[in-house]
Amino acid sequence: METVNDNAAMLSNFEVYSLLSDIQAGRGQKKPSKHQQHLATITYETVKYLENTPCVNHTEEIVNQFMKDLEPFKLMRAEKLQIINQCPTSAVEIQLIVEESEERLSEDQIYELLEVIGKYTNKGEEEGEGQEEAEEEHRDQDG
Known part of the structure; x- marks a missing residue:
């Protein structure tokens, strides 16, 4: 075939x-x-x-908006679909999905991407507080 x-x-x-x-x-x-x-x-x-x-938990509108929200990250269509399908919750999962992620995404972009994903998942609502705290710690270390 x-x-x-x-x-x-x-x-x-x-x-x-x-x-x-x-x-x-x-x-x-x-x-x-x-x-x-x-x-x-x-x-x-x-x-x-x-x-x-x-x-x-997705609708056609959610998937379309999710795809639009992923555009700034310049991901390939296959990577976007994997993110929508798997809804990763950690930086490691993002790095496994995005080809050559070290060159294409900064650490801050990975955390921004996790924020976007969190908007579209129930897990994101439940774990959002812990994720925000981790991001604040990350920013405090950088700044």
């Missing part, structure tokens, strides 16, 4: 979850063929997995 357009296959977990949820909702209208039964299993298992990821 050959990929004609590499970027055509890049979707966020939210987009996959929405699509598969729509497919599940449309079932029951016709008797599924043998091939569609396999699709039903794959769809069910994938939706079940995605329900335990941050994408269940």
Whole structure:
């Protein structure tokens, strides 16, 4: 199998979850063929997995705004999608996602990126206080 357009296959977990949820909702209208039964299993298992990821709290508007908020960091589309899908909570996780992060992002930019991510995750709301304290300590050490 050959990929004609590499970027055509890049979707966020939210987009996959929405699509598969729509497919599940449309079932029951016709008797599924043998091939569609396999699709039903794959769809069910994938939706079940995605329900335990941050994408269940996303909406189309949130994903679009999240992508816009990530623009100043000059990340590649694949990196943005990984950030949206995984919602990293530490600098180490950011460094693992962003290729050549040491050259492309300063330490301050990484903490700014974590702030942006925190706006879009429930974890960010709960851990936001600890993250802010860590950032203040970081700034105090620099200044």
